[in-house]
Amino acid sequence: MFLDRVKITIKAGNGGNGAVSFYRSKLTMNGGPDGGDGGKGGNVVFVANEGINTLYGFSFKKKFVATNGLKGEKQHKKGADGKDVIIEVPCGTVILDAVTEKVIADLTNNGDKFIALKGGNGGHGNEYYKTPTRQAPRFSQTGEIVKERQVILELKSIADVGLVGYPNVGKSTLLSVISNANPKIANYHFTTIYPNLGVVAYKDKSFVACDIPGLIDGASTGAGLGHYFLKHVERVRVIVHLVDISECEGRNAVEDYFNINNELKKYSEKLSSVPQIVALTKIDLLSEEQLNEKVKLFEEKTNQKPILLCSIIHKGTEELKSKIWQVLEKTPKPAPINVELNNFDVRDKQSFEVKKIDNQTYEVCGGLIDNMIRGVVLSDETSFAYFQNALKKFGIIDKLKEKGLNVGDTVIIKDISFEYEE
Numbered sequence: 001m002f003l004d005r006v007k008i009t010i011k012a013g014n015g016g017n018g019a020v021s022f023y024r025s026k027l028t029m030n031g032g033p034d035g036g037d038g039g040k041g042g043n044v045v046f047v048a049n050e051g052i053n054t055l056y057g058f059s060f061k062k063k064f065v066a067t068n069g070l071k072g073e074k075q076h077k078k079g080a081d082g083k084d085v086i087i088e089v090p091c092g093t094v095i096l097d098a099v100t101e102k103v104i105a106d107l108t109n110n111g112d113k114f115i116a117l118k119g120g121n122g123g124h125g126n127e128y129y130k131t132p133t134r135q136a137p138r139f140s141q142t143g144e145i146v147k148e149r150q151v152i153l154e155l156k157s158i159a160d161v162g163l164v165g166y167p168n169v170g171k172s173t174l175l176s177v178i179s180n181a182n183p184k185i186a187n188y189h190f191t192t193i194y195p196n197l198g199v200v201a202y203k204d205k206s207f208v209a210c211d212i213p214g215l216i217d218g219a220s221t222g223a224g225l226g227h228y229f230l231k232h233v234e235r236v237r238v239i240v241h242l243v244d245i246s247e248c249e250g251r252n253a254v255e256d257y258f259n260i261n262n263e264l265k266k267y268s269e270k271l272s273s274v275p276q277i278v279a280l281t282k283i284d285l286l287s288e289e290q291l292n293e294k295v296k297l298f299e300e301k302t303n304q305k306p307i308l309l310c311s312i313i314h315k316g317t318e319e320l321k322s323k324i325w326q327v328l329e330k331t332p333k334p335a336p337i338n339v340e341l342n343n344f345d346v347r348d349k350q351s352f353e354v355k356k357i358d359n360q361t362y363e364v365c366g367g368l369i370d371n372m373i374r375g376v377v378l379s380d381e382t383s384f385a386y387f388q389n390a391l392k393k394f395g396i397i398d399k400l401k402e403k404g405l406n407v408g409d410t411v412i413i414k415d416i417s418f419e420y421e422e
């Protein structure tokens with residue numbers, strides 16, 4: 001199975017909670033606070049690995065979770081940080097936000113790395129909250145909770161050269177002769193159902209070529225299989241357009257040439273502007289005289305200077321490779337795909353929303369609340385006082401009053417609910 005798009009779930013580790021602890025020893029009964037901070041959660045990291053060719057592995061495993069940071073300990077000990085989850089993907093993987101479908105990263109080269117989600121921060125231990133006026137804080141901060149997210153992995157082709165043409169014209173045969181690929185070859189249409197990639201050695205250089213399923217009339221709008229794979233060809237640097245000059249299937253070579261180009265153009269302007277090398281295949285099926293006549297006609301009608309190929313006996317293949325290399329040398333590698341969303345991992349710590357549930361009940365939620373609540377222990381007076389102050393400071397009380405809050409009404413904030421007093 002060829003898998004070139006898959007949706008997966010990722011989650012960074014939560015931060016560990018800060019500890020509440022007080023120093024004790026035989027000699028010291030009431031030592032100061034010594035609760036350590038919680039550890040940071042692990043990150044979600046994508047790494048491109050040239051040893052992986054497909055997204056196939058993701059059809060079995062679709063959820064990747066980094067480990068949480070551990071809680072802080074007494075004696076100022078910080079909790080251990082969570083471990084990152086490393087997700088290895090093939091070179092040429094584009095990562096999109098599953099909600100907006102915007103590109104968040106393009107991992108083209110081996111070793112390219114992208115931290116998609118950062119682990120949650122650990123909570124502060126009670127030691128952190130010690131002040132000259134508050135010598136013994138009995139509260140700590142909980143670790144930051146990180147929500148799971150979904151991303152789409154899309155595999156774009158990293159081929160330098162794309163072989164296109166009608167079915168059965170000999171694309172896979174050519175690929176098998178010039179590269180290390182071993183594609184299926186047979187005398188019927190749509191032998192190739194998924195693109196094959198092969199490395200072509202040329203002098204002391206090499207480049208990557210791919211064939212795609214044969215194109216037919218209407219391919220640009222979905223006929224046949226080619227349409228689905230045309231997007232792979234959009235990023236190649238040169239197209240080798242194969243035309244069966246023997247016309248052994250009853251079609252006309254000149255028409256074939258224009259039809260395929262038409263489909264490429266209809267699919268996208270970008271595709272039709274990729275430099276093209278035209279190669280005429282199956283020349284061995286014609287007599288010399290027939291061949292000369294057909295080639296002459298082809299050249300006149302198309303204004304092209306095609307390469308004559310008989311892949312099975314390697315005729316024309318060296319000339320083709322050299323021509324491909326000449327074009328590749330002049331054509332820069334495509335720029336990485338533009339990242340459209342730079343703040344995929346930005347967490348909202350500022351917004352809040354006030355909802356009126358009924359005449360005497362209000363609820364407040366949002367990123368600001370999630371963050372603020374981490375430092376609150378209801379049973380602790382100082383902690384609760386801090387919470388009430390924060391509600392005023394951030395304008396939450398004003399907003400509640402605007403919505404009609406009166407003394408004695410109930411305010412619900414996460415799992416806390418209290419009666420409002422002035």
Ligand SMILES: Nc1nc2c(ncn2[C@@H]2O[C@H](COP(=O)(O)OP(=O)(O)OP(=O)(O)O)[C@@H](O)[C@H]2O)c(=O)[nH]1
Nearest residue numbers: 167168169170171172173186187190191192214311
């Ligand atoms: N006589 C002759 N036959 C060839 C040549 N190249 C390929 N063939 C034959 O043409 C048939 C189709 O070849 P493929 O390489 O599978 O063609 P394709 O373009 O990849 O076909 P699809 O994958 O179906 O689109 C096979 O039977 C090949 O042996 C050639 O140069 N001369």
Ligand SMILES: [Mg+2]
Nearest residue numbers: 171172191192
């Ligand atoms: Mg094929």
